[in-house]
Amino acid sequence: MKAYHIIQLLLLLCAVSLNVEAQEIDHDKITFTVTLDRDNPDYKPGEPMKFTFKVDFGEQAPPEKNYSVFWVRSGDDGIRKSGEFTVVPGKAEEVVVSTDKPGFVRLEAWLRDSEGKNIPVTFRKGNHAVKRQKAFDGGAGVEIFSLKQAVAEPADxxxxxxxxxxxxxxxxxxxxxxxxxxxxxxxxxxxxxxxxxxxxxxxxxxxxxxxxxxxxxxxxxxxxxxxxxxxxxxxxxxxxxxxxxxxxxxxxxxxxxxxxxxxxxxxxxxxxxxxxxxxxxxxxxxxxxxxxxxxxxxxxxxxxxxxxxxxxxxxxxxxxxxxxxxxxxxxxxxxxxxxxxxxxxxxxxxxxxxxxxxxxxxxxxxxxxxxxxxxxxxxxxxxxxxxxxxxxxxxxxxxxxxxxxxxxxxxxxxxxxxxxxxxxxxxxxxxxxxxxxxx
Missing domain, CATH: 3.40.50.1820 (Alpha/Beta hydrolase fold, catalytic domain)
Incomplete structure (x- = not known):
């Protein structure tokens, strides 16, 4: 019976240790970067807009259970799509969107833990830090310098x-x-x-x-x-x-x-x-x-x-x-x-x-x-x-x-x-x- 109790105690300690380890991810150390394949956000109809995502845990062990990035694409064309990919530390992941219609495409993204909970991401500039629930909000457009207002001005x-x-x-x-x-x-x-x-x-x-x-x-x-x-x-x-x-x-x-x-x-x-x-x-x-x-x-x-x-x-x-x-x-x-x-x-x-x-x-x-x-x-x-x-x-x-x-x-x-x-x-x-x- 003593051996049984010792084994139970060891298992409990292991579980506690694993739980503590899982909680040790310091979210402030995570870096989340997204880069469009070019600075100019003006594309041709149907041309791929390639967004490259990278997530780094900042010299700490990655979480035992995978994090993911959930993204949503919307746009002036009325199309809405979403997707999700598993975060692999150090590995870039590409999200490609496009539109055939002059106007803009919006791409939003959130970092999530294994339970689907949004993880806040901290962005820094010098001594200033901003913590955001939404990890990315950006986009690009098609023939944007041809865009005009939708409604004509009043005659008077x-x-x-x-x-x-x-x-x-x-x-x-x-x-x-x-x-x-x-x-x-x-x-x-x-x-x-x-x-x-x-x-x-x-x-x-x-x-x-x-x-x-x-x-x-x-x-x-x-x-x-x-x-x-x-x-x-x-x-x-x-x-x-x-x-x-x-x-x-x-x-x-x-x-x-x-x-x-x-x-x-x-x-x-x-x-x-x-x-x-x-x-x-x-x-x-x-x-x-x-x-x-x-x-x-x-x-x-x-x-x-x-x-x-x-x-x-x-x-x-x-x-x-x-x-x-x-x-x-x-x-x-x-x-x-x-x-x-x-x-x-x-x-x-x-x-x-x-x-x-x-x-x-x-x-x-x-x-x-x-x-x-x-x-x-x-x-x-x-x-x-x-x-x-x-x-x-x-x-x-x-x-x-x-x-x-x-x-x-x-x-x-x-x-x-x-x-x-x-x-x-x-x-x-x-x-x-x-x-x-x-x-």
Whole structure:
């Protein structure tokens, strides 16, 4: 009996040891890389797009039970496929996709353990680390520089914006500047409120060199992404220019957290967050974007009125919703001569009508066509350089089909940079990039 119990104990200890060993995989040490067979994401119809996957466990023994990679292919062609392969440390695995239709293919992938549980993958750049449940989100396209927006612009597009400008110009350009603390004594900072057409004024923070001479400085206006969080004043200045950072809503500055929570609730439309109500968006003059566009135009009028502006260089910049506002600004104010945007929002809002992969944006109704940034981009003059700093090939907040159609519509000097394996809020460290320029 003693021998029997000893054998049982040894078996139990072995099982515990194996379980501990299985738990000793340090997921932070895993590296997960995906490489497209070329940097240029533009392919011919039917041409293979080859993605090479490599998983490395980082000098630790691989798990006793195999890990796998599960992938999903979707696309503007409406085709959806999936597959899975077993991870063999050090061995590359290829996933090949294609499409016969102009547009983009999206490829997503997850690392999974033997039980099918997603394993988070850590990506590092310097001292910064990001842990992600989805190990890869990227893609490529076919004849992408032939893409156009899905829905024609409204016949009265120009007349509509002429009316909006007339509404704005009925409101005198009056503003208040309240100086706020600026640690860098070579600059002054002001909380700005500017009268504007629409439901609320323009509000934001202005930073300007303390000893600026008249007609000496470029002006830069920066617009914000989606959300209603409190705008904070700057703690440092980094540009020898007039720099005006404008929130999207015209809320009051310097309030407590409860104020901004209440404000966010006040601009909802029924069950919808701001700008997402289809009924509201059906009428372009009642859409939430209308007041936002008014504030964009008024913010540019304001900086042009400042004595220190040199009368020559007026730049707009922003990401996502801020990119959308920047394109509006470059279209609606002919004195803007540079626009730099990052993953710009609401390009090709009607793309869903031709079954293109949709983004996170308001449901399409024709009233949104007046705010589609492609219709605005067409009107940006050749004097204005437009740089799309980033278009993530896995960004389905601002789908690459829409951002590329935006690029294709611009007649001004332009540039776009595609980021492989990058989505809306994440850029893959060391990932492939591809830049396209046109004069």
């Amino acid at each position: 597009f120009d007349a509509f914006w002429t009316r909006q400008k007339a509404r704005l110009n009925k409101v005198p350009l009056k503003y208040t500047l309240n100086e706020v603390a600026m640690p860098d004594k070579d600059f002054k900072q002001y909380a700005v409120t500017i009268d504007c057409a629409g439901p609320r004024p323009v509000t934001g923070y202005l930073v300007i060199p303390a000893k600026a001479k008249d007609k000496s400085l470029d002006a830069i206006v920066s617009y914000h992404g989606y959300g209603t969080g409190a705008q904070k004043p700057f703690v440092k200045a980094w540009r020898n220019a007039i720099y005006f950072s404008v929130n999207a809503h015209g809320y009051e500055l310097g309030k407590d957290q409860q104020y901004y929570k209440d404000f966010a609730a006040s601009i909802r439309s029924g069950k919808h967050n701001y700008a997402f109500d289809p009924a509201q968006n059906a009428d372009p003059e009642k859409a939430y974007f209308n007041g936002m566009a008014m504030r964009v135009m008024r913010s540019l009028q304001f900086v042009k009125s400042l004595p220190a502006w040199n009368g020559m260089n007026l730049k707009v910049e922003g990401g996502s919703q801020g990119g959308m506002q920047s394109i509006w600004g470059a279209s609606l104010d002919s004195q803007v001569n540079e626009a730099r945007v990052n993953d710009p929002w609401c390009a090709d809002v009607g793309g869903v009508t031709v079954k293109r992969l949709n983004g996170w944006r308001p449901s399409y109704v024709p009233g949104l066509n007046y705010y589609d940034i492609i219709n605005h981009a067409k009107r940006i003059g050749k004097h204005c350089k437009v740089t799309i700093v980033k278009s993530g090939l896995g960004d389905y907040v601002c789908p690459p089909s829409g951002v590329t159609s935006l690029y294709n519509s611009i007649i001004a000097p332009k540039e776009i940079v595609y980021y492989q394996g990058s989505d809306h809020g994440f850029s893959l460290p060391g990932g492939q990039t591809f830049k396209v320029k046109a004069k």
